[in-house]
Amino acid sequence: MKDKKSFWEHLKAWVDGEEVILNADKYIATRTPKESLNWHKFFSVQNVKENKRNYAVLSVGITALFIGIMLSVVDALPEFGSPYNPSNNEVMVRYLEKGIEETGAVNFVAGMILDYRAFDTFGEANVLFLAVMCVVLLLKKDKKNYSAKEEQENQEDDFFDTNEKRPILQIGAKMLAPMVILYGIYVVLNGHLSPGGGFSGGSIIGAGLILYASAYGQKKMQTFFTFKTFTKICAGGLLTYCACKSYSFFTGANHVGYEIPKGIPGNILSAGFILPLNICVGLIVACTMYGFYALFTKGDI
Amino acid sequence: MREILAAIFIIAGLIVFLLSVIGVFRFKYVLNRIHAAALGDTLGLVLIVIGVMIMTLNFFAIAKLFLIILFFWLSSPIATHSIAKVEVLTNRNYEERVHEK
Numbered sequence A: 001m002k003d004k005k006s007f008w009e010h011l012k013a014w015v016d017g018e019e020v021i022l023n024a025d026k027y028i029a030t031r032t033p034k035e036s037l038n039w040h041k042f043f044s045v046q047n048v049k050e051n052k053r054n055y056a057v058l059s060v061g062i063t064a065l066f067i068g069i070m071l072s073v074v075d076a077l078p079e080f081g082s083p084y085n086p087s088n089n090e091v092m093v094r095y096l097e098k099g100i101e102e103t104g105a106v107n108f109v110a111g112m113i114l115d116y117r118a119f120d121t122f123g124e125a126n127v128l129f130l131a132v133m134c135v136v137l138l139l140k141k142d143k144k145n146y147s148a149k150e151e152q153e154n155q156e157d158d159f160f161d162t163n164e165k166r167p168i169l170q171i172g173a174k175m176l177a178p179m180v181i182l183y184g185i186y187v188v189l190n191g192h193l194s195p196g197g198g199f200s201g202g203s204i205i206g207a208g209l210i211l212y213a214s215a216y217g218q219k220k221m222q223t224f225f226t227f228k229t230f231t232k233i234c235a236g237g238l239l240t241y242c243a244c245k246s247y248s249f250f251t252g253a254n255h256v257g258y259e260i261p262k263g264i265p266g267n268i269l270s271a272g273f274i275l276p277l278n279i280c281v282g283l284i285v286a287c288t289m290y291g292f293y294a295l296f297t298k299g300d301i
Numbered sequence B: 001m002r003e004i005l006a007a008i009f010i011i012a013g014l015i016v017f018l019l020s021v022i023g024v025f026r027f028k029y030v031l032n033r034i035h036a037a038a039l040g041d042t043l044g045l046v047l048i049v050i051g052v053m054i055m056t057l058n059f060f061a062i063a064k065l066f067l068i069i070l071f072f073w074l075s076s077p078i079a080t081h082s083i084a085k086v087e088v089l090t091n092r093n094y095e096e097r098v099h100e101k
Helices: A007-016 A024-030 A045-050 A052-076 A086-103 A108-116 A118-139 A148-163 A167-189 A198-221 A227-250 A274-297 B002-026 B030-056 B059-090 B094-099
Strands: none
Touching: A086 A108, A108 A118, A108 A274, A118 A227, A118 A274, A148 A198, A167 A198, A167 A274, A167 B059, A198 A274, A227 A274, B002 B030, B030 B059
């Protein structure tokens, strides 16, 4: 009797009743598992790094794939510098001539990025959110992912943070931080009237928060800005943006089927959805700025 | 006449900025360098803003420019002070602190 039988011979013996496993449980526990090519493991980072040839083949393949995609896109683009390109004739003229009438925003840039190209801005806000979520994933200190030594270092940092006297910085921050945050809020709220908008105003607000946090320490900051607030503001801003823009796109993206009062161009309450969208973007950007600072210095918001 | 006066102020401010930039690159140690950098943030900025004020002669523009001076004179010394404090507290290399290496 052969040691190794093929599957067919096994089946035949099993049908004939020749092959009966007596101690099935013991046999199952002690038998060697079948060596199968595990694709998940084959493409794992460790395996790829160990085998230089795999690494070279994979990197060349991925690069060639991306080069192919990019070149095909470049091939499909209109010719550079041609006077008949859409960017040269219709779009710019229409934005400049009908911008105020269609969006209600005196600031053309706000009208463009938050009305004509609102999906693009939504993607940018999502990119910011994704970036800060990746940093949270990597750097946020949890009970499970840091050792006793790090815990001790953290406690020493906290001790210095609370006991270090920084009178000059604290008085300066007390005077400057409210002004900086107020100016940021002004820039966000006037996004459709004057230069500025969600991104620039949000980064000013974030800078004010960072100034306050660096002067008064993380503990004081956590009395009004915890991780929960951070998550709620970020997710809430994105969801509000999504809801506003979904409404306008589902009811006719070209300002056809819905009517949001645009108001008189130049008033603070005008320009339809641009003001709430600016506020959403500003909140997300401010949270992202402060989140990066807090996570990189302390590992906690 | 007004333009000439404004130009004198702005050019003086630019000279101060130039000196500050040269200082930042010439000096090797942190405390010397922040001394050079603060020159531009305080005197150079004020000279340039005074020149711009003379150019506009509009009350609201002058008030806004005055706010710029106020903000910079509040924030720049505080930032410089923080940098210097961290340097003094953390750098234990005596040779670098005294003899610039």
